[in-house]
Amino acid sequence: MPAREPMLQNVAPPDEIATVLIISRDDEDHTLLRRALPHPNWRILDAYGLAEGVALLLGTPVAVVVSECRLDEGSWRDVLDEISRLPHSPLPRLVVASGLADEGLWAEVLNRGGYDLLVKPLREGEVSWVVSCAWLEWRRERDSTVAAQGT
Secondary structure (H helix, E strand, C coil), rough: EEEEECCCCCCCCCCCCEEEEECCCCCHHHHHHHHHHHCCCCCEECCCCCCHHHHHHCCCCEEEEEEECCHHHHHHHHHHHHHHCCCCCCCCCCEEEECCHHHHHHHHHCCCCCCCCECCCHHHHHHHHHHHHHHHHHHHHHHHHHHHCCC
16 A cells, blocks of 8 residues: 655645644644644644633634543543534534544544544654545635635
8 A cells, every 4th residue: 555645735725824733731742743744834733731722723713623532621522512612614623632542432533523533652644644634624615615605
């Protein structure tokens, strides 16, 4: 199977910025996300807890949120609840990062409206692929919304 390439470099116009928020207590997660998404079109916002992440979500349009499964003040479910309350559309895509490779958790993330599950320890190629795909889905919805408003 061929290696998956980071998609943003091939897809995003040079003047488009894709904003990703990472909510994790683990500095290694933040570092790895930056290594996995080195292209200058990626803008990475860092939060180390739920409250900080929610504040960033309310103040900045975000396309993708990568959240640790368990947070000091709650969990990925709380992040998803906060995303669902955002006033702007399209809503960010939520990717959950967990140390458990659990089909039940993966199914719950998808059934509740999350985008995907990443297994920790995170791997650069997988992070790049999943976040890129989530961003592409977010962008398709955004472009469809804009096109529908223009007709």
